[in-house]
Amino acid sequence: MTRLSLIPLLPLVGFLINGLLGSRFPRWLVSLIACALPAASFALTACLFTGLLASGTPVSETYFSWAALSVLKVDVALYFDQISAVMCMVVTGVGTLIHIYSIGYMCHDESYSRYFAYLNLFLFFMLTLVLGKNMLILFAGWEGVGLASYLLIGYWFKDSEKTAAGMKAFVVNRVGDTGFILAAFLIWYFAKTLDFQMVNAYFAASPPSLLIMNTIGILMLIGACGKSAQIPLHVWLPDAMAGPTPVSALIHAATMVTAGVYLLSRANGVFLHAPLAMNVVAWGGCLTAFLGASMGLTQYNLKKVLAYSTMSQIGYMFMACGLGAYQSAMFHLYTHAFFKACLFLGAGAVLHALHGEEDMRNMGGLAKKIPFTFATFLLASLALCGVPPFAGFFSKDEILWNAWSASNGSPLMWAIGSITAGLTAFYMFRAIFMTFFGESNVPEHASHGIHEPPPSMSIVLGILAFSSIVAGLIGMPAPLREMFGVSAPFFNFLGQAFPAHAVEAEAGAHHMETLLMGVSVAVAFGGIFLSWLFYSRNREWAVKVKQNAGCVYEMIANGYYFDAFYYGIVVKTSDWISESVLGRTIEPAITDLTLVKSAEGAQSVSALFSWLQTGNVQAYVFYALLGLAMMLWMGVSNV
Amino acid sequence: MTGIFITLFSLLSVVFAGMVIAIRQPMRSALCLVAHMISLAAIYACLGAHVVAVFQVLIYVGAVMVFMVYTIMLLDDRDSSYRHVFSGMTMPAIAIVLVVGAALWMLLGQQPANFATAGPTLDGIFTFRSFSTEFMKQYWFHFELATVLLLIGIVAAWTAVKEGL
Amino acid sequence: MDRYQFLIALAGLIFSMGLLGVMIRRNLLVVMMCLEIMLNAVVLSFVTFAVRGQTLSGVAMTFFIYVAASCEIALAMAIVVLFVKRHGSLDLTPHQNLKG
Numbered sequence: 001m002t003r004l005s006l007i008p009l010l011p012l013v014g015f016l017i018n019g020l021l022g023s024r025f026p027r028w029l030v031s032l033i034a035c036a037l038p039a040a041s042f043a044l045t046a047c048l049f050t051g052l053l054a055s056g057t058p059v060s061e062t063y064f065s066w067a068a069l070s071v072l073k074v075d076v077a078l079y080f081d082q083i084s085a086v087m088c089m090v091v092t093g094v095g096t097l098i099h100i101y102s103i104g105y106m107c108h109d110e111s112y113s114r115y116f117a118y119l120n121l122f123l124f125f126m127l128t129l130v131l132g133k134n135m136l137i138l139f140a141g142w143e144g145v146g147l148a149s150y151l152l153i154g155y156w157f158k159d160s161e162k163t164a165a166g167m168k169a170f171v172v173n174r175v176g177d178t179g180f181i182l183a184a185f186l187i188w189y190f191a192k193t194l195d196f197q198m199v200n201a202y203f204a205a206s207p208p209s210l211l212i213m214n215t216i217g218i219l220m221l222i223g224a225c226g227k228s229a230q231i232p233l234h235v236w237l238p239d240a241m242a243g244p245t246p247v248s249a250l251i252h253a254a255t256m257v258t259a260g261v262y263l264l265s266r267a268n269g270v271f272l273h274a275p276l277a278m279n280v281v282a283w284g285g286c287l288t289a290f291l292g293a294s295m296g297l298t299q300y301n302l303k304k305v306l307a308y309s310t311m312s313q314i315g316y317m318f319m320a321c322g323l324g325a326y327q328s329a330m331f332h333l334y335t336h337a338f339f340k341a342c343l344f345l346g347a348g349a350v351l352h353a354l355h356g357e358e359d360m361r362n363m364g365g366l367a368k369k370i371p372f373t374f375a376t377f378l379l380a381s382l383a384l385c386g387v388p389p390f391a392g393f394f395s396k397d398e399i400l401w402n403a404w405s406a407s408n409g410s411p412l413m414w415a416i417g418s419i420t421a422g423l424t425a426f427y428m429f430r431a432i433f434m435t436f437f438g439e440s441n442v443p444e445h446a447s448h449g450i451h452e453p454p455p456s457m458s459i460v461l462g463i464l465a466f467s468s469i470v471a472g473l474i475g476m477p478a479p480l481r482e483m484f485g486v487s488a489p490f491f492n493f494l495g496q497a498f499p500a501h502a503v504e505a506e507a508g509a510h511h512m513e514t515l516l517m518g519v520s521v522a523v524a525f526g527g528i529f530l531s532w533l534f535y536s537r538n539r540e541w542a543v544k545v546k547q548n549a550g551c552v553y554e555m556i557a558n559g560y561y562f563d564a565f566y567y568g569i570v571v572k573t574s575d576w577i578s579e580s581v582l583g584r585t586i587e588p589a590i591t592d593l594t595l596v597k598s599a600e601g602a603q604s605v606s607a608l609f610s611w612l613q614t615g616n617v618q619a620y621v622f623y624a625l626l627g628l629a630m631m632l633w634m635g636v637s638n639v
Numbered sequence: 640m641t642g643i644f645i646t647l648f649s650l651l652s653v654v655f656a657g658m659v660i661a662i663r664q665p666m667r668s669a670l671c672l673v674a675h676m677i678s679l680a681a682i683y684a685c686l687g688a689h690v691v692a693v694f695q696v697l698i699y700v701g702a703v704m705v706f707m708v709y710t711i712m713l714l715d716d717r718d719s720s721y722r723h724v725f726s727g728m729t730m731p732a733i734a735i736v737l738v739v740g741a742a743l744w745m746l747l748g749q750q751p752a753n754f755a756t757a758g759p760t761l762d763g764i765f766t767f768r769s770f771s772t773e774f775m776k777q778y779w780f781h782f783e784l785a786t787v788l789l790l791i792g793i794v795a796a797w798t799a800v801k802e803g804l
Numbered sequence: 805m806d807r808y809q810f811l812i813a814l815a816g817l818i819f820s821m822g823l824l825g826v827m828i829r830r831n832l833l834v835v836m837m838c839l840e841i842m843l844n845a846v847v848l849s850f851v852t853f854a855v856r857g858q859t860l861s862g863v864a865m866t867f868f869i870y871v872a873a874s875c876e877i878a879l880a881m882a883i884v885v886l887f888v889k890r891h892g893s894l895d896l897t898p899h900q901n902l903k904g
Contacts, residue, residue, distance in 0.1 A: 615900030618827045618835075622728055622735070625823055629735050632742040645807060649814045656818055656841055660825040665833045672837050679844055682811070686855045691866050695847070698870045703840065703877045710881045711833055714888055720831040720895040727897065732827040736820050743816050747809065764860060778864050785871040792875030796882040 004061045004078045007044055007088065008127035010037040014120035022113025034116035035099045038123055042092035049085050056496055058082070060133060074194060079133035082497040083265055086330055087130040087258075090337045094254045095123050097460045101345055102246040104456035105352060115155060119250070122148035126255050130262060135184050135194040138263070142180065142227065145256045146173040152251060153243040165239035172236040176226015180263075183219035186212065187270070200269025207273040216270055217277025220263065221284065228260030228314050230288045235562050237311055241303040245348030248303060253310050253344050254337035261314065261333055264321040268498060271321075279408050282322025286403075286416050289315030291560060293423035297430070298557040301358050302347050305431050309384065310340060312420060316399050319417065323409050325402040327494045331475045332395035334490075338471050339383035339392055342464035346377035349453040349461065350435060354446045360431060365440035369450045372458055374436050376465035381432055383468040385425035386524045391472030396421060397520050398477050401513050414516070418523050425527025433535040479510035479517070644685045651678040663724050665711050669704060676700050688765045811852040819845035832887065832894045836880055843873055 014037040022030045048059060058081030067074045080088070099119060106115050125148055129141025147170075154166030188194055190212065191202040207213055224230070229237035229252075240252050251257070264271065264281065271278050292312030299305045313336050320329035351358060353370050367374045383390035386397065400421070404414040440447070452458060475490035534542045546553055555561065612623070655675035662668050676699050683692040764770065775782070818841060825838030847866050854862025884894075891899060 613903065615903035616726075616897065618726055618896060619728060621823070622732055622827050625732070625735055625739070625827065629738045629742070632739055636742045636745050642807060645811070649811070653814070653817065653821070656821045659834070659837055659841060660821065660828060665831055665837075668834050668837055672840065675841065676844060679848060682848070683851055686811075686851065688851050688855055688863060691847075691851050691863055694867065694870055698874060699840075699844070702874055706877055706881060707833065707837065707840075710884060714833070714884070714894060718893040718895055719898070720829075720893070723830060723895075723897075725828050726830050729828050732824055736824045739820050740817065743813065743820075747813050764858065765855070765863065770860070770863065773860050774864055774867070777860070778867075781864070781868065785868055788875055789871060792878050796878040799879070799882040800885060 003044060003048065004059060004080055004131065005063065007041050007048075007092070008078075008124050008131065010041045010044075011120040011123035011127070013037060015117050015124060018113045018120065019117035022117060023111070025113065027107075027112055030113045030116055031103045034120055035096065035103065037120065038092055038096040038099055041123070041127070042089075042096050045085070045088045045092050048080055049089055052080065052082065052085050053493065058497075062133075066136070071192070072188065072194075074134060074136050076137060077133035077195075078131040078137070079196070080131060082494050083262070083330065084130050086334060086494065087262055088127065090334055091123065091126050091130060091255050094337050094341050094464075095126075095250060097463060098246050098250045098254075098341065098345070101249075101348070101457050101460040102244075104454040105246055105348055106244065107454075115152075115244070118148060118151045118155070119247070122152065122251060122256075126259070129259055133195055133197075135187070135196070135199075138196075138266070139177075139180065139184070142223075142259065142263075143177065145251070145259065146170055146177075146227070149173075149240070149251050149256055152247040153240045155243055155247065159242075162242040165236075165242040169236040169240050172233050173226050176223045176233050179219040179222025179226070181223075183216050183223065186216045186219070196266050196269075199267070203269045203273055210274070210276075213270065213274035214276040217274035218280055220267055220270065221277065221281050224260030224263050224318070225284070226260075227263075228257045228318070229311050230260070230284060230315060230318060231291060232562065234288065234292070234311050235559070235566060238299075238304050238307045238559070241301070241307050245303065245344060245351060248307070249341045249344035249348070252307065253340040257310060257314055258317070258333050258337070261317045261321060261329055264318070265326045265330060265498075268326055271324075275408065278322050278324065280322070282319050282403075282408060282413065285315045285318030285320070285322055286413050287315070288312065289319065289420045290416050290423075293420045293427065294556050295559055296427040297423065298553065300360050302350065302360050302363075302431060302435060303344070303358055305360075305427060306340070306343055306347060309343075309424065309428065312424065313340070313384075316396065316417070316420075319413070320399045320402060323402045323406040325399065325406060326498050327491050328395065328398040328402055330494055331490055332399055335383070335391035335395045335468070335471050338464055339380040339390075339468040342376055342380035342461060342468055343384065345457070345461055345464065346373055346380065349373040349457055350377075352453055352457070353450045354442060357442070357446050360434040362441050362443055362446075363435045364438045364442065365436070366442075366450070367436040370452050372452055373461065376461040377436070378432065379465045380468050381428045383472075385428055385528065386421055386520055387528075388521060389469075389472070391468050391470070393521070393524075394472035394476055397517055398475070400520060401477065401516055404512070404516060418520060421520060422523040422527040425524045426531045429528050429531035430535050433531060437536055438539075477513065477517070479514045641685050645682055648678045648681040648685065651675075652682070663721065666708070669708050669711055672707075673700055673704050676704065690765055690767055690770045693767075808852050808856045812849055815845045815849040815852070817845075818842075818848065830895050830897050832884055832896055835896065836877075836884070840873070840877075843869065 014033055017033055018025075018030055022033075025033075052059065058079060060077065060079045062075045062077040065073070065075050099116070102115065102119065106112060109115060122145060125141045125144030127141070129138050129145060132138035132141055150166045150170040153169055154163040157163050184194065187199055190208050191199045193199060193202070203213070222233075226233040237252060237257070241248055243251075271281070289312045292308045292310075292315055296305050296308035296312065299308060313332070317329040317332050317336075320326070320332065349370065350363070350366065350373060353366070353373070354363065357363065379390070383392040386393045388394075400414055400417050403409045403417050404411060442450070453461070475488050476484070477488075481488055534545070558564065612619075652675050655671045655678060658671040659668050659675065662671060676695060680692045680695040680700075683689075683695060764773065822838045822841035822845060825841065826835050829835055829838065847869055850862050850866050850869070854860070854866075887899075888894060
């Protein structure tokens with residue numbers, strides 16, 4: 001039965017066809033191939049999903065043995081359990097929608113087929129990552145999505161800034177991959193296998209020492225940080241906004257950056273026995289959430305605001321993973337995919353209307369001109385800010401409750417998370433007020449013909465906005481479940497995959513939880529109100545605060561000097577090593593030793609031999625006689 | 640008797656060959672070569688191969704050596720090879736030839752000496768009459784090819800000199 | 805050794821002397837003559853074997869050797885003449901155009 005393998009292979013076929021032949025096809029054919037194949041993957045995933053829902057047993061398919069050494073056996077195998085089912089549905093579903101959106105967004109681009117080829121390639125790798133049964137298949141997908149991200153960020157390769165952004169993304173991902181590989185080595189050393197189920201079972205049965213487990217956990221965290229743009233490897237995400245907006249929506253909001261969360265969930269058996277690593281994950285996530293939100297306050301580029309918002313929300317997911325609440329992390333991942341993709345696509349619609357203008361200071365007053373875009377953007381923002389009954393409220397609240405109540409959570413963590421939620425509301429509505437309200441600062445050349453996006457784009461926006469509203473209703477928290485008498489199918493479904501971290505079904509009073517829920521709602525509305533004050537009513541307050549804040553503002557606006565630090569220390573040091581040490585000292589010595597000396601040796605030997613070639617025939621006869629004499633002498637002495 | 644003659648004429652041929660190598664003037668070398676060839680012809684006659692002896696004198700001495708003498712006469716031989724007779728590798732060449740000679744001597748030294756015995760009867764097939772009939776019977780085709788070769792040689796020599804290749 | 809072995813040894817000796825002459829002498833014509841010495845040694849060995857084995861083919865071979873020698877000398881003299889025209893002397897030692 002090869003139905004599982006079709007899920008990643010269908011987009012791969014799309015990549016091959018569009019990549020190799022697409023430039024000769026008419027546009028409608030390219031779009032049809034590029035969108036139909038992911039849609040087929042989605043249909044297949046939905047079939048398998050309903051099957052899994054009914055039966056509850058994961059589907060596993062092994063295709064062939066890739067390496068069968070005496071110490072390591074690795075098969076190419078795909079595994080469809082509840083975690084990968086959720087991820088696959090998100091990836092193929094949101095992916096197909098973004099493909100459809102791209103038809104409208106990229107319709108003026110000259111290498112149309114290349115774009116869709118790369119997008120399908122990305123889907124192939126992401127699905128391989130999500131469906132992989134062992135760490136090597138996951139890593140193949142991991143590397144592949146990094147490659148697809150590089151190709152798509154630097155899609156408009158004629159601009160050297162964009163290609164530099166693509167390189168930065170790839171290189172920072174590589175740093176994270178080192179952590180992943182080292183973790184894989186350690187895991188293999190102890191468990192002698194790389195299959196996730198067997199690894200989790202091994203560590204559950206006989207974990208090695210605490211130090212080893214913590215080391216494995218932290219190394220895996222480094223890998224996840226690189227892919228998911230967490231501190232300290234977050235520096236590539238804002239620059240990645242150089243790519244086309246649907247790419248930012250798909251890769252840097254909904255799917256690739258969530259690969260780190262997926263990895264941590266898959267390897268939950270490792271983290272179960274590494275409490276220090278879990279603490280690091282939780283506090284790292286918390287810190288990233290806060291710092292990302294603070295950096296989003298100072299940005300004037302609309303897409304960069306959304307990028308920092310993504311970084312912050314994934315910080316929440318990491319925090320949940322670190323607290324052991326994997327279902328909450330996956331739930332937030334699922335809702336975040338919808339509203340963040342909707343936000344990015346809405347930003348794309350704004351850019352499309354303004355012919356590429358990204359700076360919010362040059363926008364304003366767009367609500368009347370593009371009302372549908374504004375409506376979807378507003379709905380998605382409300383979901384992000386955590387306003388009930390939108391999707392983000394349920395998922396974020398679940399995480400904050402776990403921050404308060406879990407065994408390695410603390411009120412401090414909850415407080416930082418809540419402040420971050422307030423900051424989230426503040427900067428999102430700052431963006432809305434600057435973009436859609438107020439007087440129009442749109443420059444002359446862009447202000448003609450501001451129009452709604454074409455149907456391929458607006459239908460997708462509508463679908464995603466609708467999902468942002470209703471997606472949360474399948475995972476309501478415990479007190480509301482009792483209040484409304486419904487169950488939480490999402491958590492029940494996922495709970496089968498996390499037997500060790502079951503969501504406790506405590507009955508009775510949920511006073512603390514309800515109280516905290518109320519606080520989060522208040523914080524969200526407070527943030528919205530504050531941003532209305534600063535950016536709609538009294539704009540001068542914002543300017544005054546910025547002037548008074550001075551160097552603090554500078555520090556936040558420069559990204560807490562992470563980029564400057566990396567450039568000044570890491571990049572400059574490796575440049576110095578490459579040039580002065582390796583380039584001027586070691587490499588000439590090696591070249592001299594191996595190449596020059598051997599060439600000179602060969603030359604001197606051949607100079608010796610060329611002495612024999614006198615050009616004199618008699619000398620040549622002499623050489624022949626010499627050979628004859630030797631042969632005769634040997635014959636005579638051996639006769 | 641034949642044995643003594645063969646010994647004598649072989650000694651002569653060696654002496655004359657040595658003189659060919661050693662004498663400075665090319666004309667005198669040519670004459671020594673003629674003497675060498677005639678002594679070889681004498682050996683053939685002693686062996687009973689009269690046909691070969693006659694051919695040796697007629698063709699080799701009578702045609703080839705005459706041609707060579709003509710060329711020596713035509714070309715000026717008092718040049719640098721007259722003043723410096725031997726080339727640079729005389730010593731090594733002599734050494735190597737001595738080595739070869741020693742090897743041959745040792746090879747032959749393995750065999751027991753039995754000089755005097757003659758072979759089978761010497762008369763018979765190597766007289767002119769029997770040789771020519773047998774030769775034309777068996778090798779007439781090769782003979783014709785040889786004449787073609789000679790013709791080609793003549794044409795080639797004439798072309799080479801005429802066009803100054 | 806009987807007379808035939810002696811004659812074969814003699815042929816070898818004469819051949820070596822011819823080869824020595826090719827290597828030693830500087831005059832082109834004398835080198836040609838030493839080549840003829842070598843050919844004669846070969847003819848001697850052919851005749852010796854033919855007489856010893858009482859076969860005709862050895863003597864027929866000598867006949868063809870004579871034919872070849874005649875052709876060769878004709879062409880060789882032509883080449884010598886051209887050589888002298890080109891270099892102005894019969895000396896072989898300065899003629900080293902192919903010197904590596």
